[in-house]
Amino acid sequence: MQLTVWTYEGPPHVGAMRIAASMRGVHFVLHAPQGDTYADLLFTMIERRSTRPPVTYTTFQARDLGSDTAEIFKTACREAVERFRPDAVLVGASCTAELIQDNPGGLAAALNLDIPVVNLELPSYQKKENWGAAETFYRLVRAFAPAPVGVAAARTPGRVCNILGPASLGFRHRDDIVEVRKLVESLGVTINVVAPLGASVADLARLPEADFNIVLYPEIGGVTADWLKRNHGQPFVAIQPIGALATEAFVEAVAKAAGIKAQDIPETRSRLPWYSRSVDSTYLTGKRVFIFGDATHAVAAAHIAAKELGFTVCGLGTYSREFAREVRAAAAEYGVEPLISDDHLAVEDAIISAQPELVLGTQMERHVAKRLRIPCAVISSPVHVQDFPARYSPQMGVEGANVIFDSWVHPLMMGLEEHLLHMFRDDFEFNDTAQPSHLSQGAPAAASAQEEHAAAAGSPLIEVPATLQWADEAERELKKIPFFVRGKARRNTERFASENGLRTITLETLYDAKAHFSR
Numbered sequence: 123m124q125l126t127v128w129t130y131e132g133p134p135h136v137g138a139m140r141i142a143a144s145m146r147g148v149h150f151v152l153h154a155p156q157g158d159t160y161a162d163l164l165f166t167m168i169e170r171r172s173t174r175p176p177v178t179y180t181t182f183q184a185r186d187l188g189s190d191t192a193e194i195f196k197t198a199c200r201e202a203v204e205r206f207r208p209d210a211v212l213v214g215a216s217c218t219a220e221l222i223q224d225n226p227g228g229l230a231a232a233l234n235l236d237i238p239v240v241n242l243e244l245p246s247y248q249k250k251e252n253w254g255a256a257e258t259f260y261r262l263v264r265a266f267a268p269a270p271v272g273v274a275a276a277r278t279p280g281r282v283c284n285i286l287g288p289a290s291l292g293f294r295h296r297d298d299i300v301e302v303r304k305l306v307e308s309l310g311v312t313i314n315v316v317a318p319l320g321a322s323v324a325d326l327a328r329l330p331e332a333d334f335n336i337v338l339y340p341e342i343g344g345v346t347a348d349w350l351k352r353n354h355g356q357p358f359v360a361i362q363p364i365g366a367l368a369t370e371a372f373v374e375a376v377a378k379a380a381g382i383k384a385q386d387i388p389e390t391r392s393r394l395p396w397y398s399r400s401v402d403s404t405y406l407t408g409k410r411v412f413i414f415g416d417a418t419h420a421v422a423a424a425h426i427a428a429k430e431l432g433f434t435v436c437g438l439g440t441y442s443r444e445f446a447r448e449v450r451a452a453a454a455e456y457g458v459e460p461l462i463s464d465d466h467l468a469v470e471d472a473i474i475s476a477q478p479e480l481v482l483g484t485q486m487e488r489h490v491a492k493r494l495r496i497p498c499a500v501i502s503s504p505v506h507v508q509d510f511p512a513r514y515s516p517q518m519g520v521e522g523a524n525v526i527f528d529s530w531v532h533p534l535m536m537g538l539e540e541h542l543l544h545m546f547r548d549d550f551e552f553n554d555t556a557q558p559s560h561l562s563q564g565a566p567a568a569a570s571a572q573e574e575h576a577a578a579a580g581s582p583l584i585e586v587p588a589t590l591q592w593a594d595e596a597e598r599e600l601k602k603i604p605f606f607v608r609g610k611a612r613r614n615t616e617r618f619a620s621e622n623g624l625r626t627i628t629l630e631t632l633y634d635a636k637a638h639f640s641r
């Protein structure tokens with residue numbers, strides 16, 4: 123284990139907490155030291171959940187280590203069940219508690235509770251948060267939708283599906299479900315259960331009733347979908363509808379799994395394709411984009427960037443080691459070296475050497491991009507509180523494609539002045555070394571003021587006689603000229619005044635100079 127100031131994923135018990143917090147009627151008793159209650163803040167502060175997650179910590183302290191910590195766990199477990207009356211209880215240990223080897227599963231079994239207990243083995247020193255979430259979901263499904271005896275019968279296509287994977291703290295999962303539900307139901311397919319987000323253990327027991335599964339987030343739902351396929355014969359759709367093209371492919375795949383003909387339903391038509399064609403191509407075509415995140419979002423982002431927006435993928439990576447294969451395959455497609463790492467400093471180095479014009483990443487890459495003054499957008503967990511917006515803001519489906527277009531392209535277009543800087547690149551204040559105006563230090567207002575001040579002080583950039591004055595009225599008129607040509611207008615006017623032996627620039631001088639230079 124490495125002590126670090128930033129981590130892409132927490133320990134696996136945080137993943138287990140995410141599943142407990144996603145579901146109804148599930149409580150998690152976590153054998154953990156006092157400080158581990160920090161994890162509550164991920165849900166109440168980052169996700170802005172209005173209630174504490176359904177987790178009871180044993181919160182043992184250093185002085186307890188010499189006594190019976192197993193008894194502390196049993197008391198906490200018994201009291202949590204009495205107090206919260208859940209339908210099922212999850213038990214597990216955090217990193218430190220794992221070391222004291224109290225065996226929460228065995229201890230909970232000894233309590234003879236009147237509700238099901240699901241024991242979680244969470245190897246904190248080998249695995250991480252997403253693995254913990256996937257494992258917890260899988261254990262719960264195995265417990266409540268047990269495998270039938272014998273070989274699972276092959277299913278014929280039918281119009282009932284489950285949606286697997288959305289979870290608490292997931293990037294835009296809350297809104298993705300709404301969008302995907304709309305898409306799926308527009309095809310005439312019925313959604314049996316969405317899990318884990320919003321599901322109860324009774325819902326998990328109903329999972330086998332569906333004809334097929336849709337895996338929205340393989341990082342969390344993939345293992346369970348595999349198990350349901352092997353043991354209940356349910357095929358699954360593994361296309362995530364992120365982007366306009368993937369949304370169309372998703373609709374086709376769902377229709378095929380349901381045994382119906384996919385129609386060109388209007389809901390699949392996003393504004394993204396037309397917008398990306400219609401926006402001035404100098405903003406889009408060939409923009410170098412560096413992408414890093416969980417595997418699902420990173421691979422989808424690379425596809426959208428290259429195939430839908432005309433960007434050049436100059437870097438692609440993930441912190442999800444379990445999905446390194448998928449990211450390597452995608453990186454090969456775009457001709458870049460895959461970056462599989464959970465070291466944010468390595469990611470920062472890769473960004474610097476790739477020299478991107480846009481960074482798509484997690485909260486951490488947003489920080490890096492801001493430091494490097496590169497436009498950026500967040501595409502994946504882990505995210506900050508601002509990535510749980512009050513407004514509807516999906517990443518999946520039709521509206522998701524629209525949201526993606528806006529959130530990726532607008533940072534590149536912050537002010538048309540970047541474009542104008544190119545047009546006026548030969549002017550002293552708009553040369554190639556000038557910063558784009560959306561970057562704070564290169565803000566045009568500040569640059570222009572500096573240049574104007576320098577001119578007044580007799581900078582060699584503009585040779586102005588020290589005696590030359592601007593009348594207030596002329597100065598006010600000059601300020602009405604758009605900033606990107608104001609400097610040129612000032613310089614030309616001063617040259618005109620100087621050549622004509624004038625000592626004060628009046629409104630009339632300004633217009634005379636304009637007429638002179640436009641001849």
Ligand code: SF4
Pocket residue numbers: 133155157158216217218219
């Ligand atoms: S037990 Fe694990 S999660 Fe808790 S404080 Fe220690 S290292 Fe962090």
